Amino acid sequence: MPLLSLPNELLVAIFENPQFPPHFLCILALSCRRLHFLALPIYFARKGMPLPSKSAIITLQEDERDMLAALNMALFLTSMEDMTLIFPHPSCVSIYPLLPHLRRVRRFISRFSALGRITLQLDTQTSVCNLVGDDGALRAWSCALCDLLNAVVERCTDLTVEYGYFTRSYILVARTPKGIRRIVKALRKLIKPRDPFSGASWEFRRSPEQGRASVHRTIRASSARNLTALHIQSGALVLPPCLAWTLSLFSSNSITTLSICNISLERRLWNPVLTLIAKAAPSLTNVTLSGLEYITDVEILGFCARIPRLTTLEIGLNEETRGFPTNCAKGPFPQFNHLEHLKAPANFILYLLRPQPCFPKLQSLSVWFHGPRDIRTIAARLVAIGDAMQARRISPLLSVSVLLLFNDLHLDLDAMVKLPHEYKKALGLVGGLDLVVWPSTVAQVASWINMFPSAKQITISTRFEVDMEMLFRELAKNISAPRTASINGTIRTLECIT
Template sequence: MKRQRRRKVGPVGQTSSAYATITDLPNELVEKIVEDVDDDGSIFRLSLTCKRLHFLVLPTFFSRSDLEDLQNGFFRCHDPGPNLLEALRMALFVRHLSTFTFYFTGGIEQVMSDILSLRGLLARIPPVGTIHLGLPDYIWNLDRERWGKAFLKLLESIANSGCRDLGLLNPRGYPPSYDFCDNLYVATPLSAIAKSTGAKSRGTRKSGRLRNATHPHSTGMSTIKLLSSSLFQPFFMGWIIHMLEVNQDSLVCIQLNVASIYQTGILPSILDSMNLPAVKEVEISSRFHISGVDMCSFLNRHPSINSLHLDGILPFKDPQIPDPPIILPYLTQLTALPPMLTSLLQHRNMVPLLSSVHVLLNGNHESELDLLVAVATHNHISSLQFSTVLVNDFSLAFESYIREDKSTRIITSLAHIRSVVLNKPDPVHPGKSSPLTVKRWLYLFPHLEHVTLSFRLLDDRVKLSDEERHGVVIEFATQFAADRPTMKTLSVESLPAVNLDDLRRMPGFKNTPAAGSRKSNRALHRKECSCK
């Protein structure tokens, strides 16, 4: 028997004796077939066959990775699949990216492939303004020598590509704070290794700048975020210092997340080498409390700072050397542990524009009480924010404040505070808080206008409906509105903010049982203070 030959339909309905292929089908049918294919690798390979399928197939490939904003210049992927970056490099319709966020995953071959693809992508398209990269912890167990050298070249390419915002992030992308982040390893450019180890590199200039520094897109970075704690080791110190030197005239924001650094002394070396005349935002965080860092010299070299975040950094005290006065004429926001805050708020220090202080509670309630006294000496501070991991820290700290305030000295001197924020404790950590204790502590601020609280500070019950949670907040707000005529708003986590003026205008507000009960508690508090 003769095999019957298949006929192919031409673009205008004509037929021929050749076999039909997928390229002869209408676009709608091709897209439908591709949607039914489960293997992403097959879809990627299909996109490489011809230009028509390239533009038809690749959008489906990207949509499966939730990449919907490529046309608008945004790329963000936390869990990439194989060939994703290679497909992005090959995509002819991706001609411009303004933001690029990518987290390397997989084994050594996948990491190597993605590094090479990313270098090729950056070489093909115009400069990407914001680049954030993350690597997993297990990368240390892979072929470090192999992937490390490739990543060094990638960082060199990024530094010379015109990137303005560089972030080397932890695996989950969370900033360093009391939501502690995971470790991350990031390598260092080859030219910096040569500089830090004393070896000569033919590609480096005598000035110490990166190779190819005359690249037409090289403009200097404004933001460097090194949120990888594993990055801060002696081997990488040369690259960190080098990047700060190369971009010293353009850097506006610098963030460093360090860990176990007290054993190596790297942080003092980095701070001593930093001279950033234009820097405005500085954030240094550590999982461990680090002392022995001369912050006075660093801060006085950077009077342009308006936002300072020092998490895990303790003041260095030498009884034989008095601390020099710190002058930060533009500082408006300050975040630190109580001992560091107390040191920075001394009378000798000049922070005339400081309006917001964020306290990171650490369980040392004596130092926290000293902090409140120090805050009382600065009438320009109007906002206080408190954060902790354990909800018990709030209650213990509040009890210390109330117990030590025997002559209402702190109460009268904190009249300039208008806003208080108590950050949400981690629900994983157990702990109970008394709403009465929180209310009594808030009375230390006689002219308070705005309060933001964690719901667990009002009610530690877990399973409550939204209606019940709203009722708890309204009850607390009603009691507070009766006793504090200056109070305007109360915010509790995700619940709608309560306008206390609206509560006061409700009929019969002054006769509510909650208000009367609160007045009794207030009288009781005054009686306790007088007895003490």
């Protein structure tokens, strides 16, 4: 009996049978329109992608026999809300194997008129290979990457670029003395436009050992009218030549949210890079800096001070030297006249609370604890923060963000009994908790949370199997007022039970 003579219901039952080879579904999808709309959705579902228009994670393969090929043939796919594209590591000696993948993805992206959130994983997470060096390779790679990025930003609203450094083809050098510099500057103005990669005492120059071409001069971002959020987690976008693309992207003035996370640069590079970004993007309102290595408190605060319209600022765990967090002891005091939401380590918050007055519009203040996070240390910092808030007559919603391990919970519950009254009073100031919890019992987690009696907004992410119903019940016991709790994304409004 011919396959097409069967009714759709029977065809679906056949295609969904685990014994039916998945690659046959792709072959059938190319045979005719009817089988295309029957077989291909089943293929996606069997590959863990039941609704590709909603969410798709695509791992590119060297032989191009991957989900991108299947998605590219889907006639019914007209939009995608959330897409992650994972590129293979090209090699440790050449960038050229990566270029066909960049072009494939660009062609796929170009078929859509509008997209939602896009994540590009350009390389493996641990790779620090510098594959691009000579002029030819640098020009080919930067053009292919920026063509892809331009296709993305013309269509999406939220872009994340992760991993990959690829090149150290530019070096940072000190500028010439002032008198000589004026003469050189005047001469340069006559023969070529001003280089965007320069400051008062420094400039990026092409590494003479790798080539002479100023590739960055030919790179420019497309207009990104719909793009509002840019998340940079790749060194490639904060170093020349692709830094030129990043800087020009902000000229559209549509981007209000910027996060720079999980990047390691040489110590002396952060100040020039952040100076250029702040100059290009003064209209940012939401900024996150986290997971940055070899960055100082002066550089972090200097960057924030150059962005006058900030309404939301998050400073995560950064490292001044490997293994040692960036602690705030010096630096400028940004005005923060518009700041409404601040999340930062306790030492940053205490430093920023020194000026008086400060934070005239602050609505929420989240204290992020890393390193020593026992309940006594947390309470001591909250006492100091509470005193500073009272002295400056500000009363934002105070919350605590902390990673909890089993030993932390056990020791904290024992220590709570011996805490001074002043410390317990400080715990009562906390209105919100944001917790990442590793293996613990439900009773211990609930007991630890209940040390903060005024916490009305609780967010919990667990790293173990948890009985959510039991935890919700424990969190609702003997509370004085309703509280909202979220456990691994499940949200409940809890009323008191006895």
